[in-house]
Amino acid sequence: MLFTRLARAIIRHNRAVFAIWLAALVVSIPAILQVQSVIVYNETAFNPKNSESSIAQDLVSREFSIDQGTSAIVVITANDVRGNSVRDFTLALNQTLHNDAKLSNINNITSIYDIYYQQLLGYTNELHLVVFQTRNATTLATSIEFGIPSTYVNDWISLVSAGPANVNQTQLVSYNQQAYDTSWPIISAQTPPAYQAVAQNYLTLFYRSWNQTFTAQNYTQLQLVSGSPPFARAQNVTKGNLLLTAQPSYYNITIPFIQSLPWTDASTLSLFLSSARFFNLYSQGSVTCSNNNCWNDPNAVRSFTIDAVAQAISADPNQKIVVSEIxxxxxxxxxxxITGLAQQVLSNSNILTYPIQPSRSVYSQFVSEENNTMLMIIDFKSGGPDPMNSIPEIRQDVGFANTLSNQKLVAYVTGAPAFNYDIQTQTVMDIERIDPVTITLILVIVGFFFASLVAPLIPVIAIGLSIGIAFGLVFAVGSVITKVHYLVLTLLPVSMLGAGSDYCIFLVSRYVEERKTGRGKTDSV
Structure with missing residues (x-):
């Protein structure tokens, strides 16, 4: 009885009913346009809230601000991802993603190069301290080993130059003593307290050895100052005379003196001995000791310091380059x-040549065992826009990074947001393919069945109205009650087209049968 009364009411007010359906469709249009916003492409969204995994994930999200399945992953492939091409691409992509204003929901980007950068930053900071501690120690060593003789000789030259043209042994001894007396206050003022005794003992040893180098009874001023250069004489005293097979006891005093000291630190002893062997006080033919590792030549000090640090840390060639840059x-x-240097090393070297390497366990999280695949992980802010909507922009940035770095690498974007985006895209594509085919088949089959061009339009129009309104209802349900699974968008129109066309064919065929019996339009309906 209910359906009979309903049918009669519809027949009597058919235009009003059609208008109501049409109005409902018009009202549903805004909802239809937004229906994608209530569709969920993540299967975990339908996991019961009281399940163990949901409870655990809620706890992790609350305590650690980590959302499961919100990271996108860029998969970079190459024959060997450790080379410059992948480095340039990865750094360009990192920069592009950070600078992309459309990706404001990105929280963090991590690749193996971020790990290397952090390690390089710590490495250069620590090494900077070591390098200049070594340079300071080198400066101290050379100031004692060669600075003391240099100060003494300079004072001695001043005394001799101010004296008479002819100098006998007595006057010479006096000059030597005066040089000792005048040089010590200068040396003492320049020497750290801990090394005062060492400096004085070394000055005394040098002074006594210097005295023994004068074997003649008389000298001219010219002989003392120019004929036998004082710094050449001092070089012989400190380092020995290379032209002599057997050295006098008053030659080559520096290394034995250093070895005789009661050192408590083996590394300091090693540096002082290395300094004594490396540096010189004088170079034949040049008072300035140029090109002969002069003790006060900045280039010589640089070279020695770099070698000393490299030896101390067992540096390979790449590490030694970094030491020199530091x-x-x-x-x-x-x-x-220091940050700029770390960035420079990161950009100019590669995984094969970086001076410091991460642990294998860390490395393997980003680079495959065969070194042909590398990952970049993109984390999104919790509570921000849906990461799924950022996937097209990320994929576009991947292409731009290839252009920016002048590479043609194959890189893919995956992860839960990418999966969800691809499912959404594929679902829309499926609907766009299925619906036109279904509608066409309905038109053809119904047209043949009724041998009419107008009859097929009836089910299509009726079902079209229903689908539009149904999509509006889907939006309402998704907005107010619960999120809607993505398969609904695929199954709903197909199901309605199938069931609706079947019912329409049945209804129209019954109408045709009644008309053939001679009944009027109203009675046939």
Missing amino acids: YDLGPSATSSD
Whole structure:
């Protein structure tokens, strides 16, 4: 009885009913346009809230601000991802993603190069301290081993130059003593307290050895100052005469003196001995000791310091290059200078040549065992826009990074957001393919069945109205009650087209049968 009364009411007010359906469709249009916003492409969204995994994930999200399945992963492939091409691409992509204003929901980007950068930053900071501690120790060693003789000789030259043209042994001994007396206050003022005794003992040893180098009874001033250069004489005293097979006892005093000291630190002893062997006080033919590892030549000090640090840390060639670059920053380098150097090393070297390497367990999280695949992980902010909507922009940035780095690498974007985006895209594509085919088949089959061009339009129009309104209802349900699974968008129109066309064919065929019996339109309906 209910359906009979309903049918009669519809027949009597058919235009009003059609208008109501049409109005409902018009009202549903805004909802239809937004229906994708209530569709869920993540299967875990339908996991019961009281399940163990949901409870655990809620706890993790609350305590650690980590959302499961919200990270996108860029998969980079190459024959060997450790080379410059992948480095340039990865760094370009990192920069592109950070600078992309459309990706404001990105929280963090991590690749193996971020790991290397952090390690390089710590490495250069620590090494900067070691380098200039070594340089300071080198300066101390040379100031004692060669600075003391240099100060003594300079004072001695001044005394001799101010004296008479002819100098006998007595006057010479007096000059030597005066040089000792005048040089010590200068040396003492320049020597740290801990090394005062060492400096005085070494000055005394040098002074006594210097005295023994004068074997003649009389000299001219010219002989003492120019004929036999004082610094050449001092070089013989400190390092010995290379032209002599057997050295006098008053030659080559520096190394034995250093070895005789009661050192408590083996590394300091080693540095002092290395300094004594490396540096010189005088170079034949040049008072300035140029090109002969002069003790006060900045280039010689640089070379020695770099070699000393490299030896201390067992540096390979790549690490030694970094040591030299750190030295060139200077002792007053700022954190910005060191950061810039770390960035420079990151950009100019590669995984095969970086001076420091992460542990294998860390490395294997980003690079495959065969070194042909590398991962970049993109984490999104919790509570921000849906990461799924950022996937197209990320994929576009991947292409831009290839252009920016002048590479043609194959890189893919995956992860839960990418899966969800691809499912959404594929679902829409399926609907766009299925619906036109279904509608066409309905038109053809119904047209043949009724041998009419108009009859097929009836089910299509009726079902079209229903699908539009149904999509509006889907939006309402998704907005107010619960999220809607993505398969609904695929199954709903197909199901309605199938069931609706079947019922329409049945209804129209019954109408045709009644008309054939001679009944009127109203009675046939």
